[in-house]
Amino acid sequence: MAADLAVIGLGYVGLPLAQEASRAGLTVLGLDVAPDVVAALNDGRSHVDDLDDADVAAMLDAGFRATADAAELATADAIVICVPTPLSDEGGPDLTAVTAASRAIAAHLRPNTLVVLESTTYPGTTDEVVRPILEQGGLEAGQDFHLAFSPERIDPGNQTFGLRNTPKVVGGHTLACTAAAAAFYRRFVDTVVEARGTREAETAKLLENTYRHVNIALVNEMARFCHELDIDLWDVIRLAATKPFGFKAFYPGPGVGGHCIPIDPNYLSHNVRARLGYPFRFVELAQEINATMPDYVAQRIQNLLNQERKAVNGATVLLLGVTYKHDIADQRESPAVPVARRLMALGAQVVFHDPHVPAWDVDGTTLHRVADLDAALTGADIAVVLQAHSAYDGEMIAKKAPRVFDTRGITPASETVEHL
Missing domain, CATH: 3.40.50.720 (NAD(P)-binding Rossmann-like Domain)
Incomplete structure (x- = not known):
């Protein structure tokens, strides 16, 4: 036929x-x-x-x-x-x-x-x-x-x-x-x-994703020094986004994931090095910054627990959202994996909740998926928002959890909530 x-x-x-x-x-x-x-x-x-x-x-x-x-x-x-x-x-x-x-x-x-x-x-x-x-x-x-x-x-x-x-x-x-x-x-x-021609079409896709990759790295690096300088980066982005021209808002996060952003820009960088013999420095720097975000997030979690006079070793850390993007089940290259890996290496008892993921495996270890989110929030030493699924109520999370580290900006600011 x-x-x-x-x-x-x-x-x-x-x-x-x-x-x-x-x-x-x-x-x-x-x-x-x-x-x-x-x-x-x-x-x-x-x-x-x-x-x-x-x-x-x-x-x-x-x-x-x-x-x-x-x-x-x-x-x-x-x-x-x-x-x-x-x-x-x-x-x-x-x-x-x-x-x-x-x-x-x-x-x-x-x-x-x-x-x-x-x-x-x-x-x-x-x-x-x-x-x-x-x-x-x-x-x-x-x-x-x-x-x-x-x-x-x-x-x-x-x-x-x-x-x-x-x-x-x-x-x-x-x-x-x-x-x-x-x-x-x-x-x-x-x-x-x-x-x-074909080369222009091939390169256009790489430019699109490199543009996103570099700008995400920019705000991820800003998140680090804004935290040290006691500047609310989320409010900074809100303010900058009021400009009707010359600015597009990008937001920080625990790292980059999916089938495009963490991978595609490397194709262009590799091609430049292989054919021309010199680095595509923007891409390589962006990759360095974004790749270190999961460890930075784990360190912030450890610091927050220390402020509560709790060791990360033995603490219950509830990860909320383990997919690479909100409201989908796709886990490819999700930064939640290296975040969990680092916390587990430090001795944390890592559990997770995700309305789109019934089971989650990290390096051969099947992590416990909590069924009752309310009870899990109350019982965890710290809840970490890694993905902004629409099913998550930021105000409820902030109210129920004793400590919250929010990498996606969905919870209201309070004494018990800290944003990336």
């Missing part, structure tokens, strides 16, 4: 893409190497935050089907690669999944097919890594098939901006490739922005 689109990788990026294309009337095939993911989707069960089972059922009704058989790629007019690119030991992206997907496509590539890479990577990947693999079968990019890069801009849990109303950047191997990719995405995305 012919497909308008085949999506390789049915995770946080690929599944929303498949959903939006299905909504627009495209016949969509999903390919994933995980048999359990394929089986669950074909049974109408979702495994990502932004889609529930009803969403998957609607996709199936629209003709969506998941498969683990790469041979079915031969039936698709367009193929989009949405596989993970985790950080490698060398500091760049691990392209194992990208090259595997490219080889699978190459084995079944037909003339006039559009192939798009959406996986985040370093500039040059589409042309230098993906293209040679795809051309091994004798077809030439820009002549026999279209090749492009379009950075994914999925923001898990965002209720305002989804795939359709977030502008889509596309850059092709040739002008004709760009035009073909733009025409394809315009079938289900409101605004498509054409880049000069």
Whole structure:
């Protein structure tokens, strides 16, 4: 059966893409190497935050089907690669999944097919890594098939901006490739922005996340000296944000997490060092600052306990919110893990509460999840707000807990509450 689109990788990026294309009337095939993911989707069960089972059922009704058989790629007019690119030991992206997907496509590539890479990577990947693999079968990019890069801009849990109303950047191997990719995405995305080429599109994604990475590091560093100088940084940010131009508010936190901010800027930094021989200093400094925040948070917790004449060794520390972002279940690169790791190394009895996480493991140790939040707040030596889930009532937390360290600014200031 012919497909308008085949999506390789049915995770946080690929599944929303498949959903939006299905909504627009495209016949969509999903390919994933995980048999359990394929089986669950074909049974109408979702495994990502932004889609529930009803969403998957609607996709199936629209003709969506998941498969683990790469041979079915031969039936698709367009193929989009949405596989993970985790950080490698060398500091760049691990392209194992990208090259595997490219080889699978190459084995079944037909003339006039559009192939798009959406996986985040370093500039040059589409042309230098993906293209040679795809051309091994004798077809030439820009002549026999279209090749492009379009950075994914999925923001898990965002209720305002989804795939359709977030502008889509596309850059092709040739002008004709760009035009073909733009025409394809315009079938289900409101605004498509054409880049000069694949490298510009690849670098745009890295700039977006580097911008956030650097500005988060800025306020995280300010949090440290503002605390020492007895300055309320949260009020400072509130005041600065009243300026209607030239300022965008960023807020401090216990570190950075997720699949983008802690990882993607390193791809650019690694690429600059590898190709040009000098450091991308902004990124490397931001990484240094943000990576040390969990230890700084643990130290602040220890200091607060000391003020109460309590040792961290044996103290009950209640962590509130262990996901990397509010109101989702995703724990990838969550700073809660290194915070808990450091506290446990100091001898603290670490327990947690998170309305989105039924079980939490830190370095092989399963931490106790408290069921009764009110009782846990009362019984803990200190409650630590690590994530601002909407289910959390800051005033209630401040009232019930004997001591609060709030890294997200959701609790009112008081004698028993200290903010990051």
